[in-house]
Structure formats: C-alpha cells, structure tokens
Amino acid sequence: MTRVLNSGQRMPDSGDVRAAVIFLHGYGANGADLLGIGDVLAEHMPDTLFLAPDAPEQTVMSPMGLQWFPIPWIDGSSEEDAAAGLRRAAEDLNAYLDGVMVDYDLLPEQVILFGFSQGTMMSLHVAPRREDPVAGVVAFSGRLLEPELLPDEVQSRMPVLLVHGDADDVVPVQSLPAAAEGLEKAGFTDIFAHIMKGTAHGIAPDGLQVALAFMRKQLGME
DSSP states (O other), X not given: OOOOOOEEEEOOTTSOOSEEEXXXXXXXXXXXXXXXXXXXXXXXXXXXXXEEEOOSEEOSSOXXXXXXXXXXXXXXXXXXXXXXXXXXXXHHHHHHHHXXXXXXXXXXXXXXXXXXXXXXXHHHHHGGGSSSOOSEEEEESOOOSOTTTHXXXXXXXXXXXXXXETTOSSSOTTHHHHHHHHHHHTTOOOEEEEEETTOOSSOOHHHHHHHHHHHHHXXXXX
C-alpha cells in the first residue's frame, strides 16, 4: 500500500502549467527545504509548476526530520531495512508522479526530477525504472544506488545532470563519476556533469545555473 506524500507547491508565474519540476529533498529535511529554489527559477521558467513532496518517514535521529528510507551508516539500520525502505519509497514516489501527471495533465516529457542528496538517490533509482522517460533528472550531491542491478531493471533512459561539490564531506565527490559509470553501463548516453568548486554538501549558485540551463533545454524552453 502506497503512502500519500504531502507536497508543497509553487504555481507558475504565468498561471499556465506546461511543465513541472519536482524537488526531492535530502535525509533529515522536508519538502520546504528545496521549494524556495522555485522562487529563484520561476522567472526563467514561467510556465513551470514547482512541487516538493515530503518523504514518507520520520528519521530515528529527529522527529522533525524526514527520510525516504533508512541509511545504515547514519542511523544504524540494517542493510535489509534500507533496501526494503527504498522499495517502499519508490512505490510511494511512483504513485505521486503518476498523480501529478494526471492532476495537471502533463506528459512524462514535461516533468523534471530535481534531487538533492537522498533525493538524488531516489531520483536516480526511480526514473530509469519507469515505463516512460521523464524530461530529465537533475542530481545534486547524491549517489547511484545498486548500480549493478540497473542494466537489468532499466526501462527508460533520460538525460541526467550530475552535480557535486568538491568539498562535500557527507557524500564524497567520487560518487559523481561512480554514478556516471553506472548509468553508462545501463545504456545511458546523455550524461552531463558539473563540479562545484569549494562547495560542501549543498547547492551553489554555479550549480543551480547549470541546472537551470539543463532544465530549460530538456523542457524545450530555449
């Protein structure tokens, strides 16, 4: 049984929904943590709906923090619990994405997934396993989970932008080339990368600028 994801939203400045960017937040945060990025992007993407669902579970570390699934090296959970949590969260997110497309009459090619940290892990896990490719995935400061399974489980391939800070002490920057390699082995050909110099575990202005250009291109806004 899927869990309903509560979602914050920022409607398009034009009032006309022709695309959607869905922010997927990191471990211990919530949707509101990323939704403000929509305020920065909105003037450059005036027909775009920005959505930011909350992850479905509370973290064991804080009753205020949310998680998509447990992370063993942070919360002491087992690898089995983490894997089961990832599967449940993937079902939740797929149901959410299906609902967004129905509610706003959008096609997959009008939707971008924009992940940060654990939200990137969700984006890179869920998007390739969906039947129809979304317009693209923006993947900040995360990693590709279970790369060895992806070649057999991939159903759709979309352009992916990988962005990482070279001073990230939470998810090492080496996760970026590792993710690119895993995607390439699964047949992805449109993989783009940007390293944010001097940036820790976060989203720097230069990274956001690259992400904006990528999203505008993938949504046909150029």
